[in-house]
Amino acid sequence: MIRNLKLAAISRTASGSVVKARKICYTAARRQEHLPNSSSPITPKLEFFNSVTGSSEKQIPTYRVLDGVGKPIDGAELPEIDEALARKLYETMQLLPTLDNVLYNVQRQGKISFYMTAHGEEATIVGSAAALAMDDEVLGQYREMGVLLWRGFSLENVMNQCFGNELDTSGKGRQMPVHFGSPQHHFHTISSPLATQIPQAAGVAYALRRTPSRRSRSIAACFFGEGAASEGDFHAGLLLASTIPSPALFIARNNGFAISTPSTEQFYGDGIASRGPGYGIDTIRVDGNDVLAVISAVREARRRCLEQGRAVLLEAMTYRVGHHSTSDDSFAYRARSEVEDRKRIDNPIARFRLFMESQGWWNADEETELKARLKANVMKAFKKAEGLKRCEIGELFTDVYGGEQPWNIKEQREELAGLLKKYGETWEPWRTELAKFKNKGQDLLGR
Ligand SMILES: Cc1ncc(C[n+]2csc(CCOP(=O)(O)OP(=O)(O)O)c2C)c(N)n1
Ligand SMILES: [Mg+2]
Numbered sequence: 383m384i385r386n387l388k389l390a391a392i393s394r395t396a397s398g399s400v401v402k403a404r405k406i407c408y409t410a411a412r413r414q415e416h417l418p419n420s421s422s423p424i425t426p427k428l429e430f431f432n433s434v435t436g437s438s439e440k441q442i443p444t445y446r447v448l449d450g451v452g453k454p455i456d457g458a459e460l461p462e463i464d465e466a467l468a469r470k471l472y473e474t475m476q477l478l479p480t481l482d483n484v485l486y487n488v489q490r491q492g493k494i495s496f497y498m499t500a501h502g503e504e505a506t507i508v509g510s511a512a513a514l515a516m517d518d519e520v521l522g523q524y525r526e527m528g529v530l531l532w533r534g535f536s537l538e539n540v541m542n543q544c545f546g547n548e549l550d551t552s553g554k555g556r557q558m559p560v561h562f563g564s565p566q567h568h569f570h571t572i573s574s575p576l577a578t579q580i581p582q583a584a585g586v587a588y589a590l591r592r593t594p595s596r597r598s599r600s601i602a603a604c605f606f607g608e609g610a611a612s613e614g615d616f617h618a619g620l621l622l623a624s625t626i627p628s629p630a631l632f633i634a635r636n637n638g639f640a641i642s643t644p645s646t647e648q649f650y651g652d653g654i655a656s657r658g659p660g661y662g663i664d665t666i667r668v669d670g671n672d673v674l675a676v677i678s679a680v681r682e683a684r685r686r687c688l689e690q691g692r693a694v695l696l697e698a699m700t701y702r703v704g705h706h707s708t709s710d711d712s713f714a715y716r717a718r719s720e721v722e723d724r725k726r727i728d729n730p731i732a733r734f735r736l737f738m739e740s741q742g743w744w745n746a747d748e749e750t751e752l753k754a755r756l757k758a759n760v761m762k763a764f765k766k767a768e769g770l771k772r773c774e775i776g777e778l779f780t781d782v783y784g785g786e787q788p789w790n791i792k793e794q795r796e797e798l799a800g801l802l803k804k805y806g807e808t809w810e811p812w813r814t815e816l817a818k819f820k821n822k823g824q825d826l827l828g829r
């Protein structure tokens with residue numbers, strides 16, 4: 383409602399000093415409920431707000447169904463899962479730390495160049511994977527190997543990628559470890575620059591909507607850390623997915639850290655979830671260490687994506703128990719005791735095991751058998767991958783572009799071939815290095 387609105391207009395000189403002030407009076411000809419270009423109700427109260435909940439609580443709530451020791455909380459509705467699904471969930475959640483422990487140590491021995499663990503985030507990653515369809519397109523950040531394991535990407539595939547050997551199906555050894563990709567598993571190749579996958583996911587989701595055989599059947603699920611959500615690409619991606627409506631599910635893993643920067647220093651608002659409504663996107667915050675809550679939330683989010691053909695944002699609250707990567711020592715910026723505490727409180731694996739036991743689906747003997755079996759399988763795949771050669775060195779120059787190889791790639795290939803001719807057989811460091819490649823570089827020498 384506007385009546386007798388008075389505006390004070392102030393003119394300034396070029397130097398900025400106030401030279402004149404005059405009053406302009408308007409009398410509204412009629413009552414208005416909202417402005418012509420908006421449905422926002424008009425209010426005479428001068429009131430600022432800084433919360434999206436509209437309640438006195440101020441903070442967006444966190445959805446969970448199990449308490450810290452695996453018991454359903456009051457009023458919780460558990461997702462539909464049977465024993466077979468629960469066992470697959472538990473085994474995949476246990477496989478992750480088994481692989482992580484072995485590969486972390488293998489890196490420490492200098493056998494692979496780099497590694498990143500998912501310790502503490504098993505429920506967020508595996509629970510999401512379980513709630514997606516196997517052919518939903520997944521665009522990950524780098525800590526989501528569990529989605530691939532859920533989809534049947536083999537231990538050999540994992541090892542071959544991390545060793546970058548001739549059987550690496552993700553990228554023929556041309557990517558850093560954990561940069562997986564597999565068209566067969568609808569898992570788009572990881573790229574190191576943060577947040578690039580977010581606008582890409584909006585594009586993939588739009589393409590799915592435009593493809594008759596996938597429309598209303600498939601979504602694009604995009605994983606990213608809360609740190610990546612500080613990139614401009616986060617905002618570009620969410621805006622794109624909301625204005626060109628696309629079935630994209632954005633899953634923010636809020637694990638408390640972006641390398642050494644705690645989330646308390648990354649943003650001032652109410653986490654990542656508070657940003658969803660700004661883009662008109664249905665949003666939920668979920669306890670990311672409660673695998674059943676994650677399954678329910680992702681299933682419902684996916685249903686909304688398909689039903690409305692629109693984006694959904696899900697923020698999973700978890701904790702990065704491991705170091706950021708093998709290039710990091712997190713005890714330089716956080717206390718060991720904090721990590722030990724967080725390992726115990728709400729531990730996603732222990733919590734789900736207690737739930738399984740309460741249903742009569744799991745016992746101590748099965749636990750012992752599972753751990754021994756997973757370790758043996760991982761060690762077998764590791765030994766096989768370790769003994770393999772790298773791809774032919776010429777593969778460095780293939781697959782960069784589709785179609786005919788452009789002149790600049792050809793030029794680089796010829797330059798390397800020339801250097802190999804000159805030093806490859808005579809200079810010891812190069813001889814040793816070339817021996818690691820299939821055919822010892824002979825493919826480039828044209829022999
Ligand atoms: C554009 C860009 N800036 C910086 C980096 C370096 N970097 C790699 S990971 C990372 C932290 C990301 O944190 P978050 O998104 O929370 O994921 P998390 O590692 O916690 O899973 C940074 C800053 C990068 N890879 N790309
Ligand atoms: Mg993080």
